[in-house]
Amino acid sequence: MNNPCRQHFQRVTAAIEAAAVEPNQTMAGATAYEHQLNQLLQDRLRLKQIQSNQGKAELKRQLLPDYVPYVQGVLAAGLGAQDEVLTTVMVWRFDAGDFTGGLDIAAYVLKHHMVMPDRFARTLGCFVAEEVATAAFKAQKINEPFDLPTLHRTAELTAAEDMPDQARAKLFLAMGRATLEDITDAQPSPPAPVQAGITLLKKAIELHDACGGKKDLERADRLLNKLAAAGS
Incomplete structure (x- = not known):
């Protein structure tokens, strides 16, 4: 070859x-x-x-x-x-x-x-969304970065595909975590990326209440409030 x-x-x-x-x-x-x-x-x-x-x-x-x-x-x-x-x-x-x-x-x-x-067993759209989200979770679990544009591209490609809410929630949760992963109290960020991460986490929770994103959302909300207080 x-x-x-x-x-x-x-x-x-x-x-x-x-x-x-x-x-x-x-x-x-x-x-x-x-x-x-x-x-x-x-x-x-x-x-x-x-x-x-x-x-x-x-x-x-x-x-x-x-x-x-x-x-x-x-x-x-x-x-x-x-x-x-x-x-x-x-x-x-x-x-x-x-x-x-x-x-x-x-x-x-x-x-x-x-x-x-x-x-x-899974449809094509569900397979693609879950495979990428699962890979992102594995990387995030050991504090390794996962390419955010890859997650966004996956979401765009599968946006019109029918799949269980739990599958799409995984993708939104992975995107939310990836959006927020480099933002901490020690390394502050403009509010916009934090708000973007919060929006994704909320979408995940709305689709599947037990997706595991509630603690991430609490941390992101606290961080956004600190940024807002510092800005004022």
């Missing part, structure tokens, strides 16, 4: 074939798709040999470059035909921590109202 000529051929072939399949059909039967689906089945067998989730994620990071030319071709010219390779690669990118790459695919599959493979 390090051969640039081969990568170009695979990318162009995928683009041509994806552009020829209508949105209400599947990519089944297309040469590039069947080749990648075959590769996917082999890679899944390798993943089944690993019990550790961290080990699986590391292997996915190693495997994902093999799918890049195909994905690039489909995203460039595809009409939205159902594509299990594309949706699976999206999932793997999230698992591997490549949220930008995962959201690039999510933008395409959400635009074309594609569905998740049968083995996934």
Whole structure:
């Protein structure tokens, strides 16, 4: 897969074939798709040999470059035909921590109202929102930053998607915490970012009262009051 000529051929072939399949059909039967689906089945067998989730994620990071030319071709010219390779690669990118790459695919599959493979219980929009929010929670739990623009992009992409209120509440809570994470009494901020964080936390609590954001909201309210008092 390090051969640039081969990568170009695979990318162009995928683009041509994806552009020829209508949105209400599947990519089944297309040469590039069947080749990648075959590769996917082999890679899944390798993943089944690993019990550790961290080990699986590391292997996915190693495997994902093999799918890049195909994905690039489909995203460039595809009409939205159902594509299990594309949706699976999206999932793997999230698992591997490549949220930008995962959201690039999510933008395409959400635009074309594609569905998740049968083995996934959640709808596509719910999956995307929860995967990013959960990753943000994990980072925040160990005091590591999570990219706020990634959270905002996720919210924008999934804004019109139907999902349980609890799932959307997770995303708002993660956004609220990320907005407020660098703002403390020792490092004061203008009131606007604090108010933005409060608004997000309130949205999360309104959607799911037990989302876990009430203490965050109390702290943010106290901080906003201090900033207002200092400003006056």
